[in-house]
Amino acid sequence: MIASIGLLVNIILTVILVRSLKQEDNINIQSALWHFMGDLLNSIGVIVAVVLIYFTGWRIIDPIISIVISLIILRGGYKITRNAWLILMESVPQHLDTDQIMADIKNIDGILDVHEFHLWSITTEHYSLSAHVVLDKKYEGDDYQAIDQVSSLLKEKYGIAHSTLQIENLQLNPLDEPYFDKLT
16 A cells, blocks of 8 residues: 555656756756656556566566566666766767767858867757867958857757867967968
C-alpha cells in the first residue's frame, strides 16, 4: 500500500518535470527529472518484485530488478555528468563545427579573415564566441556594418547570441606583422 502511494506521488512529480523539460532544456531540470525517475523506477521495482516473489517464490528477482534499475539510473547520471563537465570545461558545443562557422564568416563580403576564434558553452543551450575579424578597406569608417552581418549570421544560423568581435582593419594594424603577410 505504501509503495503504491509512493508510486502515485512519483508519477505525478515526474509528469510535472517532463512537461518542464519540454519547455526548457536545462541541466538542473534534467538532473531533477532523473532523480524522480530513479524514485519512480524504484517504486515500480518494489511493486513488481513483491508481486513476482509472492506468486513465484523467486527471491532472486529482487536483486535482479535492483541491478536493472541501477544501470538505467547510472546511464542517465553519466549523460548529465558528461554535459556538466563539457560546460565547466568551456568546451566547443558538440553540434557546432568551428571550421564551418569560420568559413561562413569569411564568406561575408568584405571580410578577409577570422582568427583568435573561441567558441564555448555557457549552458546546454547558450553559447559564447569571441573572434578577431579582419576587414577589407571598403569598410573603412563603417566597420560595424560588417560586424552586424557577422552577429546576424551567428544568431540566425548557429544560435550564438553572445559574441564579442574585435575589428582588425588592414589600414590600422601594422602590415609588418607576420600574420598579415598572406593578406596583402
